[in-house]
Amino acid sequence: MKKAVKFGGSSLADAKQFRKCAAIIQADPSRRYVVPSAPGKRFRDDVKITDMLIECYEIQRKDLDQGLECFSRVEDRFDEIIRDLGLDYSLEPEYRLIRSYMEEGLSRDYLVSRGEFLSGKVLSALLDFPFVDPADYIVFNSNGVFEEQKTAAAFRKIVDMDCFVMPGFYGATETGRIKTFTRGGSDITGSVVAGGMRVDIYENWTDVSGFLMADPRMVEDPLSITEISYSELRELSYMGAQVFHEEAIFPAREAGIPINIRNTNRPEDEGSWVRTDDKISDEHLLITGVTGKKGFMSMSFEKDVGGDRLPFGRKVLQMFEEAKIMVEHVPSSIGTMTVIVDAREISGKEENILRRIRREIDPYSITVERNLALVAVVGIRMHGVVGITSDMLRVLAREGINVRMLIQGIKEISLIIGINEEDFEKAIRLLYRFALDRNQKDRQG
Numbered sequence: 001m002k003k004a005v006k007f008g009g010s011s012l013a014d015a016k017q018f019r020k021c022a023a024i025i026q027a028d029p030s031r032r033y034v035v036p037s038a039p040g041k042r043f044r045d046d047v048k049i050t051d052m053l054i055e056c057y058e059i060q061r062k063d064l065d066q067g068l069e070c071f072s073r074v075e076d077r078f079d080e081i082i083r084d085l086g087l088d089y090s091l092e093p094e095y096r097l098i099r100s101y102m103e104e105g106l107s108r109d110y111l112v113s114r115g116e117f118l119s120g121k122v123l124s125a126l127l128d129f130p131f132v133d134p135a136d137y138i139v140f141n142s143n144g145v146f147e148e149q150k151t152a153a154a155f156r157k158i159v160d161m162d163c164f165v166m167p168g169f170y171g172a173t174e175t176g177r178i179k180t181f182t183r184g185g186s187d188i189t190g191s192v193v194a195g196g197m198r199v200d201i202y203e204n205w206t207d208v209s210g211f212l213m214a215d216p217r218m219v220e221d222p223l224s225i226t227e228i229s230y231s232e233l234r235e236l237s238y239m240g241a242q243v244f245h246e247e248a249i250f251p252a253r254e255a256g257i258p259i260n261i262r263n264t265n266r267p268e269d270e271g272s273w274v275r276t277d278d279k280i281s282d283e284h285l286l287i288t289g290v291t292g293k294k295g296f297m298s299m300s301f302e303k304d305v306g307g308d309r310l311p312f313g314r315k316v317l318q319m320f321e322e323a324k325i326m327v328e329h330v331p332s333s334i335g336t337m338t339v340i341v342d343a344r345e346i347s348g349k350e351e352n353i354l355r356r357i358r359r360e361i362d363p364y365s366i367t368v369e370r371n372l373a374l375v376a377v378v379g380i381r382m383h384g385v386v387g388i389t390s391d392m393l394r395v396l397a398r399e400g401i402n403v404r405m406l407i408q409g410i411k412e413i414s415l416i417i418g419i420n421e422e423d424f425e426k427a428i429r430l431l432y433r434f435a436l437d438r439n440q441k442d443r444q445g
Ligand code: ASP
Pocket: 008, 009, 037, 038, 048, 050, 051, 115, 168, 169, 182, 183, 184, 185, 186, 187
């Protein structure tokens, strides 16, 4: 059994947290490939190392001395961790190199990634595990796009290593320029390492014990669930739930590796699991999440298309693509094509695209509706449960919530309900209660 273990920023915020991580790793010899984030917040108003580094970069562009001064505060935080750990170890050579690059004018990604780099150095000294720099194995192209195949090939060179620490969040181009993933990207590194090292389990250590079934800002004390499937996770995170980013899971998902989300501060908890759809347990809930987002708008185009439906749809979508506007959903009927977009995404481009569509497609009507919200009820087991959709809709109807749009794919992983924004919070609460109720009935058989 081999595991890749990723620790988030709060798990490495200070020496005490570093010690917890080391104890977790040492408690299980299968925890071999360790991916640390940069130290995060120690208390509510604290600043994450990554944010400090972003600030240092901005400052040093204007004033090198002040930039170096800013970086010395980053050094202080690491030195404090090393001192409190009682390690006979110094990061001075690394600091010196980073400072010299600052003097020469370095890239933003390079400086911002140093939090993970230094964190990895400390952890490797603490565990006595070899340090492996992701710059040599996680490959990006010159536009900063992750290169999956090249990375997989690079990992083949280290697949036999017994153990290592590899910092999260960054990699490099083939010419050695450091590139970072998006914020929170150490989750991606953990997943890449899990896939590349062909482990059995990817443990993601954070500061919560499980996934919440709904957003605690909208639902009081939402239930924490112990298992979701990859496809549910994708739906939930896409629709706004604060779980993993989609791209953070794909390498593990592709390799069929389950993810175990664990709490560094409560290592005795089993945490929650993300498993492939075909490996879910008997405990898997009927409905695993209720989530949603506001701020959508719809544009409907009507045209008498006759037998010509295909090019009509294709042309509309092509125009959105060319304007670089992400189309979220396309609920359509014969002769009417509706496009749902995120209002923030289209802002500033709306006039242009409508003008183009009028000119090139000439629909006989265009209807734009704003202030729409989408709510998603997610659960792969809903598939085949007769009447569940109508029950859900009845709950909304009873409370006077007007359903504007419905999207249910043939696989029935989720039901997406379009409503007016003003009904959003209420709908989430109603559907969450509905989900609890149905899950309970499902349990009782
Ligand atoms: N340290 C980076 C961030 O704060 C990456 C990560 O923690 O995953 O976004």
